[in-house]
Amino acid sequence: MAYAGSAVLEGDAAAFAAAIRSLVNNPRFSDVTFVVGRERQEVFAHRCILACRCQTFQGMLCQPQPGAQEPWPPQTPLVLSHVQPEVFLAVIEFLYTNSVTLNSLIALEVFTSAVEYGLVDLRKLCVEFLTGALSVELVCEALQAAVTYGQMDLQQHCLVFVEDHTREVVQTRGFHELSGVALGVVLQSDRLAIDEPDLIRAVREWAHVSSVECITEAWKCHALRKGRGAPSRLYQCRRGTQPREHHSYLQ
The missing domain is CATH 3.30.710.10 (Potassium Channel Kv1.1; Chain A)
Structure with missing residues (x-):
């Protein structure tokens, strides 16, 4: 009072x-x-x-306690x-x-625990730390956690990092351990800094038979430009794709 x-x-x-x-x-x-x-x-x-x-x-x-009332x-x-x-x-x-x-060895697991325990402020602190600590080796693990727990803010930060370091990222163990859904998030981007044949080779190394449908849908989404707003044309090469003669027919 x-x-x-x-x-x-x-x-x-x-x-x-x-x-x-x-x-x-x-x-x-x-x-x-x-x-x-x-x-x-x-x-x-x-x-x-x-x-x-x-x-x-x-x-x-x-x-x-099991078998007790108190x-x-x-x-x-x-x-x-x-x-x-x-x-x-x-x-x-x-x-x-x-x-x-936090440090880079435990930050992802602390992030996971924060989500599981419903600690919103701790989750935000982990996202802030991870955003500044992303590396070629860490980014796919962070992306997988973001996709698994529906954390769009962390997912977007990871995707931007992957887009800027695609050639190095696709060679990591973390990339090969991505789930089909997480890989689909990557493949929908048209800003991957890698030539398309090299990307196809990387996905073939990753690929499992059960995930072919997911990969196909992600590539289709990129081709139809559904990932980044309304399409200005049917198809646009990714940022890292090398120019080739047949590209003139796509314009």
Whole structure:
């Protein structure tokens, strides 16, 4: 209840942030323990912070233990075997401090966890980091994650990078591991910086019989100019295509 003449006065924000940060993975006063990854590393947390910061954790911690009626007891660890400890600790860091420490080795997995846990602000921070850290080796993995989770902002950043470095990207392991849908996103672009025969060879190295229909549809989309606005003509060569005599018949 607010009284007349009352005011909210702010204390030292840095000191407060440092005090909260000291609780990250601190067993003191912890009332929930996670056993994380193949290494089965223990991560200590405080359910009140997790519950107020993330609805997914709130639901997880409020669910009764199998065969019991009460919420998950403090002495019973929660096993998360599918996530790396470094990735989970980055998520915990964000929940406690609203900031996150990222590097190129874990950023994609932290992004994936942010999407799965419904942490919109963490997802945005990961997209911001990945956008600045894209490389020939990383871009296809990032594109695949963007396509899988429907993250159009990251997908667009990745596609622009692929368009500018196509010749190098198609030689990477990440390119050969793209799903048919993700490859279709690439092939629909008319700005790929690679000659068409070289692109065909790259796709043949990737190709699986079950994905031929997807590849055909993507090439058709490029040819009919459906990918980047209304067509000015039936067909336009991609940016990297070398000029050839028969191209005159396409005009």
